[in-house]
Amino acid sequence: MLNRLPKAQQYVYGILFVILVSAICYLVSDFIEYKIVALILLFAVSVMAMFFDIFPVILIAILSALIWDFFFIPPKFTFYITQPADILMFLMYFIIAMVNGVLNYKTRQWEKIARKREEQRTTLALYNTLLNSLSHELKTPISTIIGATDNLKTDKTKLLESDKDALITEISKAALRLNGHVENLLNMSRLESGVIKPFRDWCDINELAYNVKNQLKEYASKHTIKIDIKENLPLFKIDAGLISQSIYNLVYNALIYTPYNSVIVMDAFYKDKNLVISVQDNGNGFPKNEKEKVFEKFYRLKNSKTGGTGLGLSIVEGFIKAHHGTISLENIKNGGAKFTIAIPSEKSDVNNLKNE
Amino acid sequence: MSRQEILVIDDEAQIRKLLEITLRNNGYKVIEASTANEGLVLAASHPPDLILLDIGLPDENGQSVLKKLREWYQKPIIILSVQNDEENIINALDNDASDYLTKPFRTGELLARIRAFIRNSDVLEEKSNRTIGNLFIDFKTRTVKKNNELIKLTATEYTLLSLLIKNEGRVLTHQYILNQVWGPNQADQSQSLRVFIAQLRKKVENDHNNPELIITESRVGYRFVSST
DSSP states (O other): OOTTSOHHHHHHHHHHHHHHHHHHHHHTTTTSOHHHHHHHHHHHHHHHHHHSOHHHHHHHHHHHHHHIIIIISSSTTSOOOOOHHHHHHHHHHHHHHHHHHHHHHHHHHHHHHHHHHHHHHHHHHHHHHHHHHHHHHHHHHHHHHHHHHHHHHHOTTTSOHHHHHHHHHHHHHHHHHHHHHHHHHHHHHHHHTTOOOOOOEEEOHHHHHHHHHHHTGGGOTTSEEEEOOOTTOOEEEEOHHHHHHHHHHHHHHHHHHSOTTOEEEEEEEEETTEEEEEEEEOSOOOOGGGGGGGGSTTOOOTTOOSOOOSOHHHHHHHHHHHTTOEEEEEEOTTSOEEEEEEEEOOEEOOOSOOOO | OOOOEEEEEOSOHHHHHHHHHHHHTTTOEEEEESSHHHHHHHHHHSOOSEEEEESOOSSSOHHHHHHHHHTTOOSOEEEEEETTOHHHHHHHHHTTOOEEEEESOOHHHHHHHHHHHHHIIIIITTOSEEEETTEEEETTTTEEEETTEEOOOOHHHHHHHHHHHHTTTSEEEHHHHHHHHHOTTOGGGHHHHHHHHHHHHHHHOSSTTSOSSEEEETTTEEEEOOOO
8 A cells, every 4th residue: 555655745745736636627727617626626635535644634635625615616716605515515525535534544454454464374384384393303302312211121131232322322412412402492582581691701712713613523523624713813802601602503503504524614803893703614505595594583494404493593693693793694606605703892912921 | 438428409309319320329428408498407417528509499599508508518519500500600609619510411520520529628638749641740849840841831820720730620710710820809810811821721731722631611710620
């Protein structure tokens, strides 16, 4: 609908339109009867009632009625009305204006309701997909744990020692996976409820990067993780916990979604009062049409393999925003993706300490 | 020597069971309490050698239980907390908790924490030197050797390293280290602490980027570990 015009503009355009129509009628008033003019103006008012809100329409109706009365009803240039039919016509303006206004208002309400229903339907559909993938992600490790423990309990004598060990390994893996998901969900709900407040303290970014690399050792057997950060990078005042988790998520994502033998490079430097950290890989990059969506909560790439809750990158974005920073994603010319984080931060160059 | 007694105060039966099995099989005697009140009573009637205290008890705030215990109980209290709750952890350490563990914890970690205190209280006191892997420190002559070669340390580096080693296995908060090494009212040396740790790692670690001795406890402090 066109009723998106701001109220002030509705008044201005309405008045201009009535004046324009009246002026044209006035020029040709020698050739048409004044009663025809009333119908033309009435038509103009009805048209505007379809697009404008009720108050502009009433104003336009009053204006048209007065113009018709003053300029067209004989005796011209007076507000004097003699014929009962003209008085009726005069009132018609208001009736038409009101009826149109009310109808219009109702139509718009109906539209609003319809739109809301449609929105609810899409949210519900989305929610169902998310819930399905989330419950899959949570139930898989739980099933593993329950199944494996059942096996260990009932088949104590029959099980091979090597099978027992394998089952125990699976239980342990499943529990860690579950812990990761729960951690993600907790972080997300913390972000949503706004309780995450960065606790900034001096942080050695090199140490942080190597620590992340170390934590991800077991996922990185088929990949190479490189750290390009200069040794003498200043200290920065950031929340080491939140930023470490962010870098972890970015590198973890790269490890999971790039082909074997890919190289993941972490870099960090100081630029324009910001600590800039980048995580770059030489995998396949992101599909162009999905690039914008990757930070959305629960969003997963169309063709991504199972595993993952679609929360990792949203959490990164949340943690960075909590630092008043920004995160961006770009595809690299020769293939691969690069995430760049910029965090406004104090820096400290205390590299040459006195040897007290 | 009789078996060391550990009092576990945790409201979760599953956690108590897990701790009981783990600790019993590693030679400790376990006493269990499921509420703060029960824990306080048991601790008073039969003081254990170490207390594992869950900081999230339903009947009383863990910090207040900790304070009540600390009014008279001198031995180690290790608190159990959840991840991402550093504020609570730092508070507990300020309230004189000896150390902390976050749930879910690995049993290896749990035992290492407990060992650090039991070992420290029996053996480490008054020792004039220590050998940790390929590292040797002599507290009398204030010298440090790595692979039998003398390492040059500045005065501050030495103070920092000896403080960490004397508290081997225990977490030391940033605040505590700053107080001990730079003296009170030097909290703004926080940047220097990061730099000194980095320098120290370059001198004592095999690979300073993958430290195995001086471990960072994110947001809380540092811990010197030797159990490799």
